[in-house]
Amino acid sequence: MSEPGRIVIIGAGLGGATAAATLREHGYSGELVVLGQEEHRPYELPALSKGLLLGDTDEPDWVRDEGFYREHDIDLRSGTAAIRIERGARLVVDDKGTEHPYERLLLATGSRPRPLPVPGADLPLVRTLRTLDDALALRAAFSTAERVVIIGAGWIGTEAAAAARRHGVEVTVVEQAAAPLLAVLGPEVAAVFQDLHSENGVHWRLGTGVSELTGGGVRLSDGTELPADLVLVAVGVAPRVDLAHDAGIDLTDDGGIAVDATLRTGASDIYAVGDIASHFHPRYRRRIRVEHWANAKNQGAHVAGNLLGGQEPYRNVPYFFSDQYSLGCEYRGLADPDNDELVVRGDLAKREFIAFWLRGGEVTAAMNVNVWDDGEALKALVEGDATVTAQQLRESDLSALASS
Incomplete structure (x- = not known):
């Protein structure tokens, strides 16, 4: 062309x-x-x-x-x-x-943010977070709110919960799944984030949905009323x-x-x-x-x-990072937690570890949590064709493993 x-x-x-x-x-x-x-x-x-x-x-x-x-x-x-x-x-x-x-x-x-398909979703106390103006308005609301309910425990919901707690707001997170970030991380790693937020004062309502948003808060599918003067809907885009x-x-x-x-x-x-x-x-x-x-x-x-006329395929693997309280992490790749083998190098309890997801000897994804020295090796392992074992991922030098 x-x-x-x-x-x-x-x-x-x-x-x-x-x-x-x-x-x-x-x-x-x-x-x-x-x-x-x-x-x-x-x-x-x-x-x-x-x-x-x-x-x-x-x-x-x-x-x-x-x-x-x-x-x-x-x-x-x-x-x-x-x-x-x-x-x-x-x-x-x-x-x-x-x-x-x-x-x-x-x-x-x-x-665009997905709306919550329940009565009251358009009430003034309901917010979403996608744009700069959204973020500035939400931050201002955190400074005056006493009780916030966040609907959705994905990355936006959990990061917003950490920010709200920084502002001294009482926070309850509602999530239909049994744990935050469950579909991305699987139960063992998701528990790390759940415990982190619990230690920082976040209240969880897991395994339940929302039936209505009211002028005074959130009504759950089991009939429970959660009072709130601010509701953040973070159920995806x-x-x-x-x-x-x-x-x-x-x-x-x-x-x-x-x-x-x-x-x-x-x-x-x-x-x-x-x-x-x-x-x-x-x-x-x-x-x-x-x-x-x-x-x-x-x-x-x-x-x-x-x-401009090129024909080059796009080969980059997915990447993202998150910061919540004292936890920082980077994720590379594309795992299927329901079917991939989870391999942990480090200490989940101390929140200093690398999680690998392994399928047929191939690293499908890797997430480093409060460990910052192995980024290039993790990238190479996820993008490369090396065949590795769970034991090697736990014990071997990662740079050498990535280059093998």
Whole structure:
């Protein structure tokens, strides 16, 4: 494919903004338009549920300095939402009626918080956490709230619980599963996080759902009333694929946009990255869709070369990190805790360990908790083809094991 004269990017989050910056770094000199719904310039999401919500900072990590887009001739249209893609005419129409012709189009529309399908979900005391404005409003609410109920014990829910406790708020977390983070970590490692929060004063209501949100709090499915003056709904996100659907671009069973290993959709001039991209991963030999910030950033950087005519498959494995109280961790890979063998190197009770998930001698995922010296070895073990045993993972030098 020849280099396009004009590229339009829908979505000014981390994926879209990184793609735009990388295009210029690759020497692309054509017209480059980025459409973003938010008024803020592009920023990264991790600080929203960590440093910013804790009160350690007042700003997120900006993708680029304020003047970068102007200096690099990137037409960043903040506060502008795309409302329609006309594939035949190869143009995007925004909410102001402006038409944006394209030769290549990148979809980087991200996700929205999933609503809780119960009565009262739209009451004023109910919040979600996805944007910078959400985080600032939630932090302000933590400073005045006395009792907070958090619905959902995934990464956002648990990080928000830690932040609320920092602000001195009484916190109850409601989760349908039997433990926080259970689907990602399995029962043994999930118990580490449950105990950590319990020691820091968080109350748990596990194995139960919500039947109604009221002006005074939360009514659980077993009839229990949890009084609250603030409710955070953190039950996951839904990919923003409406534009793609309406344009006739193929979607997948996992709710994403179907893209190949190069991140290209079934339309040869349209690509997708980030939360919305259900891409065929060469390592896993199947489609995966990842909702973590590093995936959006790395795919945004990678797709730039393919937008300019490259055909390189995206091979990075998933990565994320979390900070909760005195616990810090990094996770690499893609485990199936129900079927993979858990191997622990270190001490779960002391919260200083590395957890491996092993399948057929292959490390499917690794998570280091308050252990910081082995990151490169863990990355190599997860990405490589080495066949290892549980005993080797517990006892051998990890760098040597990764290079064997």
